[in-house]
Amino acid sequence: xxxxxxxxxxxxxxxxxxxxxxxxxxxxxxxxxxxxxxxxxxxxxxxxxxxxxxxxxxxxxxxxxxxxxxxxxxxxxxxxxxxxxxxxxxxxxxxxxxxxxxxxxxxxxxxxxxxxxxxxxxxxxxxxxxxxxxxxxxxxxxxxxxxxxxxxxxxxxxxxxxxxxxxxxxxxxxxxxxxxxxxxxxxxxxxxxxxxxxxxxxxxxxxxxxxxxxxxxxxxxxxxxxxxxxxxxxxxxxxxxxxxxxxxxxxxxxxxxxxxxxxxxxxxxxxxxxxxxxxxxxxxxxxxxxxxx
Amino acid sequence: xxxxxxxxxxxxxxxxxxxxxxxxxxxxxxxxxxxxxxxxxxxxxxxxxxxxxxxxxxxxxxxxxxxxxxxxxxxxxxxxxxxxxxxxxxxxxxxxxxxxxxxxxxxxxxxxxxxxxxxxxxxxxxxxxxxxxxxxxxxxxxxxxxxxxxxxxxxxxxxxxxxxxxxxxxxxxxxxxxxxxxxxxxxxxxxxxxxxxxxxxxxxxxxxxxxxxxxxxxxxxxxxxxxxxxxxxxxxxxxxxxxxxxxxxxxxxxxxxxxxxxxxxxx
Amino acid sequence: xxxxxxxxxxxxxxxxxxxxxxxxxxxxxxxxxxxxxxxxxxxxxxxxxxxxxxxxxxxxxxxxxxxxxxxxxxxxxxxxxxxxxxxxxxxxxxxxxxxxxxxxxxxxxxxxxxxxxxxxxxxxxxxxxxxxxxxxxxxxxxxxxxxxxxxxxxxxxxxxxxxxxxxxxxxxxxxxxxxxxxxxxxxxxxxxxxxxxxxxxxxxxxxxxxxxxxxxxxxxxxxxxxxxxxxxxxxxxxxxxxxxxxxxxxxxxxxxxxxxxxxxxxxxxxxxxxxxxxxxxxxxxxxxxxxxxxxxxxxxxxxxxxxxxxxxxxxxxxxxxxxxxxxxxxxxxxxxxxxxxxxxxxxxxxxxxxxxxxxxxxxxxxxxxxxxxxxxxxxxxxxxxxxxxxxxxxxxxxxxxxxxxxxxxxx
Numbered sequence: 001x002x003x004x005x006x007x008x009x010x011x012x013x014x015x016x017x018x019x020x021x022x023x024x025x026x027x028x029x030x031x032x033x034x035x036x037x038x039x040x041x042x043x044x045x046x047x048x049x050x051x052x053x054x055x056x057x058x059x060x061x062x063x064x065x066x067x068x069x070x071x072x073x074x075x076x077x078x079x080x081x082x083x084x085x086x087x088x089x090x091x092x093x094x095x096x097x098x099x100x101x102x103x104x105x106x107x108x109x110x111x112x113x114x115x116x117x118x119x120x121x122x123x124x125x126x127x128x129x130x131x132x133x134x135x136x137x138x139x140x141x142x143x144x145x146x147x148x149x150x151x152x153x154x155x156x157x158x159x160x161x162x163x164x165x166x167x168x169x170x171x172x173x174x175x176x177x178x179x180x181x182x183x184x185x186x187x188x189x190x191x192x193x194x195x196x197x198x199x200x201x202x203x204x205x206x207x208x209x210x211x212x213x214x215x216x217x218x219x220x221x222x223x224x225x226x227x228x229x230x231x232x233x234x235x236x237x238x239x240x241x242x243x244x245x246x247x248x249x250x251x252x253x254x255x256x257x258x259x260x261x262x263x264x265x266x267x268x269x270x271x272x273x274x275x276x277x278x279x280x281x282x283x284x285x286x287x288x289x290x291x292x293x
Numbered sequence: 294x295x296x297x298x299x300x301x302x303x304x305x306x307x308x309x310x311x312x313x314x315x316x317x318x319x320x321x322x323x324x325x326x327x328x329x330x331x332x333x334x335x336x337x338x339x340x341x342x343x344x345x346x347x348x349x350x351x352x353x354x355x356x357x358x359x360x361x362x363x364x365x366x367x368x369x370x371x372x373x374x375x376x377x378x379x380x381x382x383x384x385x386x387x388x389x390x391x392x393x394x395x396x397x398x399x400x401x402x403x404x405x406x407x408x409x410x411x412x413x414x415x416x417x418x419x420x421x422x423x424x425x426x427x428x429x430x431x432x433x434x435x436x437x438x439x440x441x442x443x444x445x446x447x448x449x450x451x452x453x454x455x456x457x458x459x460x461x462x463x464x465x466x467x468x469x470x471x472x473x474x475x476x477x478x479x480x481x482x483x484x485x486x487x488x489x490x491x492x493x494x495x496x497x498x499x500x501x502x503x504x505x506x507x508x509x510x511x512x513x514x515x516x517x518x519x520x521x522x523x524x525x526x527x528x529x530x531x532x533x534x535x536x537x538x539x540x541x542x543x544x545x546x547x548x549x550x551x552x553x554x555x556x557x558x559x560x
Numbered sequence: 561x562x563x564x565x566x567x568x569x570x571x572x573x574x575x576x577x578x579x580x581x582x583x584x585x586x587x588x589x590x591x592x593x594x595x596x597x598x599x600x601x602x603x604x605x606x607x608x609x610x611x612x613x614x615x616x617x618x619x620x621x622x623x624x625x626x627x628x629x630x631x632x633x634x635x636x637x638x639x640x641x642x643x644x645x646x647x648x649x650x651x652x653x654x655x656x657x658x659x660x661x662x663x664x665x666x667x668x669x670x671x672x673x674x675x676x677x678x679x680x681x682x683x684x685x686x687x688x689x690x691x692x693x694x695x696x697x698x699x700x701x702x703x704x705x706x707x708x709x710x711x712x713x714x715x716x717x718x719x720x721x722x723x724x725x726x727x728x729x730x731x732x733x734x735x736x737x738x739x740x741x742x743x744x745x746x747x748x749x750x751x752x753x754x755x756x757x758x759x760x761x762x763x764x765x766x767x768x769x770x771x772x773x774x775x776x777x778x779x780x781x782x783x784x785x786x787x788x789x790x791x792x793x794x795x796x797x798x799x800x801x802x803x804x805x806x807x808x809x810x811x812x813x814x815x816x817x818x819x820x821x822x823x824x825x826x827x828x829x830x831x832x833x834x835x836x837x838x839x840x841x842x843x844x845x846x847x848x849x850x851x852x853x854x855x856x857x858x859x860x861x862x863x864x865x866x867x868x869x870x871x872x873x874x875x876x877x878x879x880x881x882x883x884x885x886x887x888x889x890x891x892x893x894x895x896x897x898x899x900x901x902x903x904x905x906x907x908x909x910x911x912x913x914x915x916x917x918x919x920x921x922x923x924x925x926x927x928x929x930x931x932x933x934x935x936x937x938x939x940x941x942x943x944x945x946x947x948x949x950x951x952x953x954x955x956x957x958x959x960x961x962x963x964x965x966x967x968x969x970x971x
Binding site: 017018019029036092095099105106108113116119122130133144218243246247261262272 | 301333407416497525539
């Protein structure tokens, strides 16, 4: 190893506990996904040409429906979580010390696994659920079929609700971490100068919270876009989330369809990477700061 | 902040409770009232069938709880081992390409974990790593280590170089510096990162199903089939256990950390 | 540096890839050394071992029966630890296919709960160990061999051991629904008269898939024509009648047919909570079981249509790479024992019909079966037997499930 100096060797050695698994398992895993999408290293010898699977996927309108649907669910739930999380975190931060402990209930959905959060949504929002019963008792509906169809409207509202319920406390957590370092005197000064509560929030607090907002949005958006657990409990027959599509292709068809599953995964991976790069670029340009993530 | 009245604080708390605590309260009721149906707003009758289910199936429930607990702790340990040395490098050294490398190292938490896990699956089967706890732990660690990494980098940055230099000047060797000075000071960061990693591993369903192949039992795997069951009290009871266990664990960790600091006179 | 590291990935991954086999020939294994042993020797070999049983996990009561009764009896009688693993049949077949392709000689699955198209696919890909069922003393003793020659038209050949029998019934709540249809035509009219009150689980869920086959039989002139085996032309002529029928009722289904329950447990939930008025099950005492559990109200009853009610046998099988084939054989043998079948038959446990030939049992044992009270919600054998019709050969089933998606769901 004469071609690298001693300092670099030490650096590489120290980084290796992370770099080796990263390269072998993560990069290697993605590499194998891409290979298998082209029919290389698949369980069954691949008969067709390398890009056949992509041809099949991209000529299937239901793939684009799924893609758009996943995108919509992820976008709405991530935006909703970040907005609600920021607002709630700001209000919790302003709570007097003796009430602040009670606010810790926000951590409950953080602890619950995704599938349980989906179950909670099921209990609350199905047409025979808690909210329908409540609406009945309040005289708003006479029969359960009059309760708005939330879970099976074809718009993925159930999944959006579940992701938002899970994502809001997450955004709150990241925002609160920044808020505790925030100087209260800035707000007091602004208030003394006559700024309204809204104005204070948008011109003084928000810019400081931007890093947390961006990271929580990216994390939540990409998670909802590609995760499996919540759709597995709450998804409708169609259009399905991409992850369900992949699961069905991988586990419920014969091995010859593996390249198609892998092709969808490859497309999802590329989308995620492009999204991260584009998002950070745009944010950097807009705010002219160095790094957000 | 005088312009916020007490009423608005109470409103905040009510919103928080309605959004986040009410579901847990409803779960308690569902677990005690399997026959709770529309349009009852309060269950007509309560029963302990859900609790009996716990007693009757305690063997399976306990073993899957133990399995989930075990591989989650192992995942925390794995991420800690992976991140400790690199985090200190990232917190203390500047080198070319550091921002890029840091960005790259955070990607596994962002891109859908399916995209690399399913690619690995077939090779893991060939290497007989699939269907084992180590396969599950490796996959979970790969997807959750960025949380540990960020926490540790922040921990090292807060600690700074002064303690290390001081210990060195007093003649401590690098092993002693690490075990007696740095690690205790780093514990809050380890616990913060460990909590997140533990929760991610403990609540994951799909990756455990994929890499464990059913052979590695898990609490989510036990819970999943019950979620669509018509007897909702079973799923509710198990979900409540899911909620309680990490809380108990975190409280124990916090208390023992406090005790350790007190013992060392650090508080 | 990044470039060098990229090179490193390839270096590290390369060894894994080189070991990939070119292709694994799909041949079934014969002359297993285990099958030359006597059953006593097999039992002895299985002592103190762990058996992993992969089975559909969507039915909480079935899971509980396996986890409590079967597990404790296996431990007590044979000193075998039983681990139930919930997994859909299609998924574990896929898992075995992958393991076979990867050349994995020692897998993780010991016993499968299987039948129909999954059995056919597993056999054709050489995924099963055997023939073993002829070696099980209780199969030889208690089971009528003619009742287990075919599984969905595919020869069993001893690669499956019988486990239970099922027959399809509909469920309704007498407190909410006065009259129920008696034929498929009446059912169609009933669905139209009661919009939003009927649905079926989405095929390939087996209950939903069975409902679709009932309609297929009824609207195409009965089951006899399909018994000879797969006939693509016949399918092509007849299938459109089915799609027309199903598409005609779609707008009147629960959620207007926009979405379907994922599995039969989900339909049970909708029925229990009153979102739909009719339920369905492959197990005639299922409704009674749910009443005992408290999931259904006591006013629920079951019915069948005069057009026919499909019955079938379900089985257990052992994978080619089961790590504990001896233990799996002991479990398969225990499951067909009088005690296990009786316990399984009790509606409070499960209500799955015995796969035994009651005439072969001694009178005392036969009496134990006859005295079991299946409850007021369950139809009597006299009501079930006249309408019983056999399952369709597996290729039809696969075609129906595949085409249902294009012709009904995506329509």
